[in-house]
Amino acid sequence: MSATGSDAIREPALVRYSAIAVAIAFLGLSVVVPLASVLVQAFGQGAGRFLAALREPETWAAIRLTLLTAAISVPLNTAFGVAAAWLIARYDFRGKGVLTTLIDLPFSISPVIAGLIFVLLFGRQGLFGPLLEAHDVQIIFAVPGIVLATTFVTLPFVAREVLPLMQSQGSNEEEAALTLGASGWQVFFRVTLPKIRFGLVTGVILCNARAMGEFGAVSVVSGHVRGLTNTMPLQVEILYNEYNLVGAFSVASLLTLLAMVTLVAKKLLERSKAVRR
Amino acid sequence: MSALPFTRRAGVLPGYGLSLGITLFTVCLMVLLPLTALIVKASGVDWSDFSTSITGPRARAAFALSVGASLAAALVNGVFGTLVAWVLVRYRFFGRRVLDALVDLPFALPTAVAGIALATVYGQDGWLGSLLEPHGISVAYTRLGVTVALVFVGLPFVVRTVEPVLHELDPKVEEAAATLGASRVATFFRVIFPTFAPALLTGVSLAFARGLGEYGSIIFISGNMPLRTEIVPLLIVTKLEQYDYAGATAVAVVMLAVSFALLLLVNLFQARVRRARGLR
Amino acid sequence: MKPLALLFALAGTAALADTTLLNVSYDPTRELYQDVNAAFAKAWKAKTGETVTINQSHGGSGKQARAVIDGLEADVATLALGYDVDALHQKGKLIPADWQKRLPNQSAPYTSTIVFVVRKGNPKQIHDWDDLLKPGVLVVTPNPKTSGGARWNYLAAWGSALRKNGGDEAKARDFVTQLYRQVPILDSGARGATTTFGQRNIGHVLLAWENEAFLLTQELGKDRFEIITPSVSILAEPPVTVVDRYADKHGTRKVAQAYLDFLYTPEGQAIVAKHHFRPRTGAQPERPQLFTIDEVFGGWTKAQQTHFADRGVFDQIYEGGK
Numbered sequence: 001m002s003a004t005g006s007d008a009i010r011e012p013a014l015v016r017y018s019a020i021a022v023a024i025a026f027l028g029l030s031v032v033v034p035l036a037s038v039l040v041q042a043f044g045q046g047a048g049r050f051l052a053a054l055r056e057p058e059t060w061a062a063i064r065l066t067l068l069t070a071a072i073s074v075p076l077n078t079a080f081g082v083a084a085a086w087l088i089a090r091y092d093f094r095g096k097g098v099l100t101t102l103i104d105l106p107f108s109i110s111p112v113i114a115g116l117i118f119v120l121l122f123g124r125q126g127l128f129g130p131l132l133e134a135h136d137v138q139i140i141f142a143v144p145g146i147v148l149a150t151t152f153v154t155l156p157f158v159a160r161e162v163l164p165l166m167q168s169q170g171s172n173e174e175e176a177a178l179t180l181g182a183s184g185w186q187v188f189f190r191v192t193l194p195k196i197r198f199g200l201v202t203g204v205i206l207c208n209a210r211a212m213g214e215f216g217a218v219s220v221v222s223g224h225v226r227g228l229t230n231t232m233p234l235q236v237e238i239l240y241n242e243y244n245l246v247g248a249f250s251v252a253s254l255l256t257l258l259a260m261v262t263l264v265a266k267k268l269l270e271r272s273k274a275v276r277r
Numbered sequence: 278m279s280a281l282p283f284t285r286r287a288g289v290l291p292g293y294g295l296s297l298g299i300t301l302f303t304v305c306l307m308v309l310l311p312l313t314a315l316i317v318k319a320s321g322v323d324w325s326d327f328s329t330s331i332t333g334p335r336a337r338a339a340f341a342l343s344v345g346a347s348l349a350a351a352l353v354n355g356v357f358g359t360l361v362a363w364v365l366v367r368y369r370f371f372g373r374r375v376l377d378a379l380v381d382l383p384f385a386l387p388t389a390v391a392g393i394a395l396a397t398v399y400g401q402d403g404w405l406g407s408l409l410e411p412h413g414i415s416v417a418y419t420r421l422g423v424t425v426a427l428v429f430v431g432l433p434f435v436v437r438t439v440e441p442v443l444h445e446l447d448p449k450v451e452e453a454a455a456t457l458g459a460s461r462v463a464t465f466f467r468v469i470f471p472t473f474a475p476a477l478l479t480g481v482s483l484a485f486a487r488g489l490g491e492y493g494s495i496i497f498i499s500g501n502m503p504l505r506t507e508i509v510p511l512l513i514v515t516k517l518e519q520y521d522y523a524g525a526t527a528v529a530v531v532m533l534a535v536s537f538a539l540l541l542l543v544n545l546f547q548a549r550v551r552r553a554r555g556l557r
Numbered sequence: 558m559k560p561l562a563l564l565f566a567l568a569g570t571a572a573l574a575d576t577t578l579l580n581v582s583y584d585p586t587r588e589l590y591q592d593v594n595a596a597f598a599k600a601w602k603a604k605t606g607e608t609v610t611i612n613q614s615h616g617g618s619g620k621q622a623r624a625v626i627d628g629l630e631a632d633v634a635t636l637a638l639g640y641d642v643d644a645l646h647q648k649g650k651l652i653p654a655d656w657q658k659r660l661p662n663q664s665a666p667y668t669s670t671i672v673f674v675v676r677k678g679n680p681k682q683i684h685d686w687d688d689l690l691k692p693g694v695l696v697v698t699p700n701p702k703t704s705g706g707a708r709w710n711y712l713a714a715w716g717s718a719l720r721k722n723g724g725d726e727a728k729a730r731d732f733v734t735q736l737y738r739q740v741p742i743l744d745s746g747a748r749g750a751t752t753t754f755g756q757r758n759i760g761h762v763l764l765a766w767e768n769e770a771f772l773l774t775q776e777l778g779k780d781r782f783e784i785i786t787p788s789v790s791i792l793a794e795p796p797v798t799v800v801d802r803y804a805d806k807h808g809t810r811k812v813a814q815a816y817l818d819f820l821y822t823p824e825g826q827a828i829v830a831k832h833h834f835r836p837r838t839g840a841q842p843e844r845p846q847l848f849t850i851d852e853v854f855g856g857w858t859k860a861q862q863t864h865f866a867d868r869g870v871f872d873q874i875y876e877g878g879k
Contacts, residue, residue: 011461016368023364024376026357030429031379033404034394035386083299090290091297097548099300101541102308107434107483108536110490110510111388113529116517117311120318120526123627124649127314133628141629152307161437164476167551168445171290184291199441206437209385216388216493223629224614224621225579233387238615240393241584241748243776252390259385263378333868334876400757417757418742497749500742501700503875511745515702518619519866520626520648 035256042249053239053250061227062235062251065143069231070211073151077207081158082200086192088159089166100163106155111216118149118221141223146231149217154207161203165196198270205266209259312533319530322523331528335503336512343509346420347488350427351435355481358435359473365436366443380436383429388493395426396498418500423508426494431484438480442473475550482543486536576609576812581631583618583705583795584748585769589832590635596828597819601812609812617746618705625651630803632813635795637705639663639850640857642796651802665794666820667834670847671713673785674754674763674770681761685787686717689736689762696739697760699750701865706747708865710764713791715864716853720789720846734874755782766793771833792847 011019042050053059088100106114120126122139132139139145173195177187193200215233222229230238232251239248331340365377383391399406399416406417416422446469454464492510499506509532516525580590594611601609614621614629618637625631626649636642642664645651657664675683681694689696699707711733718732719725741759744750747769754763755777762785765773774782797817804810819825826836835841854860864870 019360020364020368020370022357023361024372027361027376027379027432029405030425030432031382034391034398034429035379035382037398037404038386038390038394080299080303083296084303086292087296087300091293097541097545099304100544101537102304103300104483104540104544105308105312105533105537108486108490108540110492110513110529110532112492112510112513113315113490113533116513116525116529117315119627120314120522121311125627127317129628138628138630140627141624152311155303155307161441164438164441165445168442174290178290188292198444202437202441206381206384206433209381213385213387223624224616225629226613226615228612233389236387237389240389241746242587243772248390252386255387255390256382256385259382260378263381267374267378329868333872335872396757400759402758496745501703501745502741502743503872511703514745515700516867517623518703519861520623520644521867524867 038249038252038256041245042253045246049246050250050253053244053247054254056247058227058230059235059239059247059251062230062232063254065146065230066212066232066255068143069147069150070208072147073154073211074204074208076151077154078158078200078204080155081160081162081203081207082196084159085162085166085196089163090171103156103159106152107160109153111153111214112220114153114217115149115220118145118152118217140221141225142229145221146218146229149221150211150214153214153217154211157207157210158200158203161199161206162196165199166192169195201266201269205262208262212258213255315526315533316530318522319526322527324527327524327527331531335507338504339507339509339512342420342423342506343489346423346427346508347485347491350424350431350488351481351485353424353428354431354435354484355477358432358480358484359439359477361432362436362439362443366440381433384433388430388491389497391429392426392494392497395422395429395494399425399498417498418502418506420506422498422500423495423506426498427484427488427491430491430494431488434483434487435477435480438476438483439473442476446472475547479543479547482539486539489532489536575607576809578609578611578632578809578813578816579614579630580611580633580635580816581614581621581625581629582635583621583637584615584746585706585766585772586635586795587613587615588772589768589829589834592828592832593820593825596824597816600819600824601815607812609816611816617703619703625649625800625803630807631800632804632807632809633797633817634800635797637793637795638708638857639794639796640861641705642798643857645798645800651800652798653801656798657796659799660797660817661821662837663794664796664798665837666797666817666825667795667829667836669767669793669795669834670790670845671710671764671793672767672770672790672845673787674765674773674782675761675785677781677783679783679785683762683785686714686721686732686789689714690732690739694739694762695741695760696736696762696764697742697744697750697754698740698764699747700743700745701871703745704747704750706766706769707743707750708860709766709791709793711864711871712850712854712860713764716791716848717787717789719853720848730870730874733870737874767835768833786842786844788845790845790847791853792849794849 084103088096118140121128122132122145123129124133139148173191174187177191182190213233215237218231219234222231222234224230224234224238232255236248236251239251361376361380365373396417398404399409399422401407401410401417403417409416416425450468451464454468459467490510492508492514495508496511499508501507501511509528513525513528516528582590590613594613598609598611601607614631618641622634622636622641622644625634625645634642634645639657642656646654646656660666673683675681681688681691683689683694688694698710701707701711714736715729715733718729722728742753744753747765750763751765751769751773753759755773770784774784797820799810799813799817801810804813820829821837823838826838830836830839850857850860854863862869
């Protein structure tokens, strides 16, 4: 079956099937096999060991901290992403290229550096260190630092997904709605939001996946205090380093499963959208 | 285009002030401020010391490896990522949804886990390593291994940037090309490819830029041998180990400048393409 | 609901505690300090009636020291190398310069040494340092630029070669250069190297802390590995200190001090021995002959400068320069 009906724009069956085969083989080798090895190590000794590993108090604390971090940074980045995409897609102004690039930058900053910059800002010897120390405010090596580093690393995800959609869709419908007397917020919620829903959901899901999975940057600002400032990825490393392979890969599998759940949610949303059409 | 920064052309759409406010506030707080801290710190470095430390044979080998492997991985992802995106958008087949879900997983897996998993799978006793090793192909602890890890890390960037554009592609254009007698291959390269080429370029550059900075997944599979499999972020970590914050940030600033220049070029190029097509 | 209840129970104990200490330590001491913490809390309760909870943080020694300098408010630091504790004074002004003199035995309540781990039956017949250079022997050791444990390995090799060659620096350098030619992989941390050797079956001999070697054989199978003690090795002295600035800020100096003193008591020393660190009191194994870093290298700062700094001896070994 092809997505489009016309024969003129279909590839021959041979081409289609080999393309599918190559795509599956490529994803299989680069993603499925490593992932399968994680799952095998987690469940290899039975689901009971898997569940027991997740019941460890330190692991539970890590799961809770990871969910908290994602719950703060994902909504922030969603609001930011939509505002930034609207700004860049709808208006012309000088410095747009630089602004877009600055938004992209956290994508490409080495996680090692991403953690380091928050140490340079809020560390005891950093720019704001003396100020924070005077007021006894703890940012890095505490939850706020972890949230900040995560927000930084995941900043571009929503903007990057929504922006191309807004750019390719243009703003005729919004302008028409305004002419018909709709208020700005009405236009946003009734016209724009439904139009960008596909990209927005993808962005939120990617943002969430990365927020929960970020390792490098968080590792620098966490302080690794057991039961207090370890996130799930850090807990994975700790368990692995303690020769607790089942525990390590159980937490890793749980992270993967959490990502899968969000992906399924996305699929359901897309389907409801398709039905409405 | 108007003369002052952040002043706009007249238009009817509301929300300029609000969106500008939110965006600038966040970018200043979350991106500019941290980067300023980085640059302030790096300015404290002894630059002659720094230049010898980044032009030494080890540093040069590390830069060559980081750039080379990231580029190779980005190109591999460019080709296969496009194929995956095409297959996901255009064809309906059993398991398509699963395939679609798998693309995002490299984002979700902590990089350290990815590195451990890859090193296990491609090690001499691993599932794939034990198949490749007899043919004289070593992946783990070689430059090839670094590239494999970067392909894993960069894949979602290419697929997820190209996919929406393919989605939006109007089949009527292709039908018109076919009606006018163009072969399917010609239609692909002359009609379809130019449409998603800018998105592909963005995806490949993002994958490349991300590859330059990747640390967690690589250190497990590279073996970290000086002159052979040592990457640039490892140089930063070794400087930190000596409490040399200034030196570490100096290397970081160099990497950052490369990423920024690359992304800026891509964004400016894309803006030109859009303007040429009459979009904003 | 059971896991949730556990979580609340955990939060509950933390809230009820009179005093909380944070011990920032390095990687292989987790099990050791878990036992020490429980024993100390009990002893402290019996003595003063106060409840004390000790939080633990573990990681690479250098990374942990940097975290403390940058504001991780540790009441006590128990690290792998004197160099890293020195940094708390030099870079962070958190402790006085004479920190090492404040507790017995240069503030190191336990020691360790560097030993070899080989595969069962010792197929390559490795018994001492010279055997490591036999043709075809692959040696697994982590990267001294990123791992504290790896620096002990390197210095143990260098020092033992000096001993064998009557103090000839050039011969020691040749030995170490040749040794690192036979190292196929430089993992970034000690546990990474252990995994490479133990689980990926790479290399014939692993250089490791003595306590790590015991832990490896316990965790990955006693029937798969043997521990070989060389005739000469280094005396690794992982130091401990109260972090004055933070302890004073928290008002925990007294209990922090008591916590470190506890490590020197017979009870503390027994726990140390149980975890395969070498206690300061009691009988010591005959092998190996141990030399200290002060005797051979003139202290950590000097050793770090000469061997591990940028363009130091370790870099020269790889760059082939002079």
